[in-house]
Amino acid sequence: MLSNTQSETNATDLAYHLHSQTNPQALSREGAYIVVKGDGTHVIDENGKRYIDAMAGLWCASLGFNNQRLGRAAATQYEELGYYHSFYGRTNPKAANLSKKLVELTGMAGGKTFFVTSGSEANETMVKLAWLYHASRGKPTKRKIIARDRAFHGSTIVAGSMCGLEMMHREFGLPLPGFIHTLCPNNYRVRLPGESEAEFVSRLAGELERMILREGPDTIAAFIAEPVIAGGGIIPPPAGYFEAVQKVLAKYDILCLDDEVVCGFGRTGNWFGRETVGMTPDMMSLAKGITSSYFPLAAVVVSPKILEAVERYNESGTSFGHGFTNAAHPVGAAVAAETIAIYEELDIVPHVRKIGARLHQKLAEVTKDSPIVGNLRGVGLMYGVELVEDPSTGTPFAPARQIGARLAAIAYENGLVVRAMRDTVGFCPPLIIDDNDVEEIGAKLQKALRETEKAVQAKSI
Ligand SMILES: Cc1ncc(COP(=O)(O)O)c(C=O)c1O
Incomplete structure (x- = not known):
């Protein structure tokens, strides 16, 4: 199992590298891979x-x-423009073109792309935009986020709060107040003996509605879901699940946030997981496959109603107060464009x-x-x-x-x-x-x- 516990890399790594999602004792016993x-x-x-x-x-x-082409795309872009940012209206041609391509690919007609650098940041951005959206419509109390048991949405504090996994909460005192979890749509583990798939779906939607009524619909901002749960154990939803869930969300003016970090860019046999499961989200978070992870670029694609909210919120001349130094990175955008071109060619x-x-x-x-x-x-x-x-x-x-x-x-x-x-x-x-x-x-x-x-x-x- 060991790569080589005697190697210099292993010795250096053991001495200095604090690893993610790793048991420290097992690491020092067995060495790194x-x-x-x-x-x-x-x-x-x-x-x-x-x-x-x-x-x-x-x-x-x-x-x-x-992949050699991705390496070359990065090298060419580094030689041309190795960095620029997207604050104060700045942009670069690679980011501008990629923002258009992502809106087209996701089918978010009339929407726009907001760039970030990780899936966690993308999901946190969706939460902030959901808060802004409701506040801009005079509903500032709509702030709670509903996620699902077994979900994985990332490791930052809000993304971690949305995870439905104990290991993401335990030592950090998470989830934060206001982040709640409904049932996991797991056909194998949560569906009851003798329950048909359709009955299971209506029970899941019913549970969700009861949770909304219990918490107060005027306190709930959004529902977040991966089309197919990945890190929680690869769990595709039962047929008709998102249709039933979205009916409930629409009834109570709750946004639907689609975490496409794993499912996006072909993984589920469609360009985006939402097509596979019949989900119509208000925002989508994209990462991983967007650059085949050759560069830490990620994004949120938002629908027109979210854009209108950002504009309305800042109509007195203020700026949208959110963003990251390395977002819309020209090299990341060049690598993403090349990745998508290769997906299309293949x-x-x-x-x-x-x-x-x-x-x-x-x-x-x-x-x-x-x-x-x-x-x-x-x-x-x-x-x-x-x-x-x-x-x-x-x-x-x-x-x-x-x-x-x-x-x-x-x-x-x-x-x-x-x-x-x-x-x-x-x-x-x-x-x-x-x-x-x-x-x-x-x-x-x-x-x-x-x-x-x-x-x-x-x-x-
Ligand atoms: C579904 C999903 N969302 C979000 C994330 C977080 O992405 P990142 O690690 O880039 O922050 C992950 C990471 O595995 C993920 O699987």
Whole structure:
């Protein structure tokens, strides 16, 4: 599992690098995983060992790990204009053109793009704009945000508050007051025995409405959702979910915020996840796939009614008081434009549908007779395999056994990178995967799964 605990990089890293989402004790015991090179859909460690990264890093490297065109786009732009900002009406041609392209791609007709540098900032920006929107209409008490259990929206204080994951709250005293969570639309875990999908949807919408009435509709600003929950365990909503939810939101003048940080740019088999799940948002946050994560650029695309609110709010001559030094970065914008051009040249949406169907079929084949697989779910190129103690009842493993993490570790030893979210193992590979990659993922998963099953049977984990 170790890259090389003796290596100089590891020693330096252990001594000086405080890692995100990492157990400090395990890190000092086992050392870091050191990646030194990318080769398309694969990464290579210090010892020359190759891994197929079936998580595209952090659901982001859609064009793989060493796309030369993106490198050249960045280099050319660095030589021309290596930085400029977007405060006080400043812009640059790359950012201006990208803002237009994003409005067109997202279908937010009459809207505009606001640039930021991360998914968390994009989501925080949507919250501030939701507050501004209601305040500009004489409804300043509409401030609460409804998110969902198992959601992931980022790590800054507001984004973390919107997460529906205990690990994002525990040591920080989050969520902040005013950030509340409704049920997760999980067909496998939250839908009741004997409940039809349609009954489940109407229960979810009913719960949401009761929450709004309990809190007071005049206190609620917005509802935020990922079209398909990613980090919470890859959870596609039941059919008709967003239609039912949006009816409730419209009734109480509540905005719908679409977190497309993972689902955007082809991941779900449409340009944006909202098309896959039938969501009509007021704002969309974009990150990750926008540059295939070759540059920390992110954005919010807003609808005309939000724009009007910004204008109305500042009609006395004040300025919109929000923004970031490195937003609308010319190099980031050049990399994003090139990334999108490549998606278009590859005709990425039909490719994702086709190769995603193959990956799904392969995962189904490998997992179908497993005594520890309870559920395979997902869409496009986002799949989750949930490991359970008893597939016939869905009884989960005791969390302390960390079966999902164990499978991910065994897979890693076998040259396959996957992610364990509790006991759901996630697959979210670069969008450019081909048939050979699917075969490789399938073969390596099969090996890891069989080893995990043996360890479970032998009660060694
Ligand atoms: C759905 C979703 N939203 C927001 C974020 C936060 O993005 P960032 O890490 O760029 O702040 C993530 C990160 O994984 C995410 O998965």
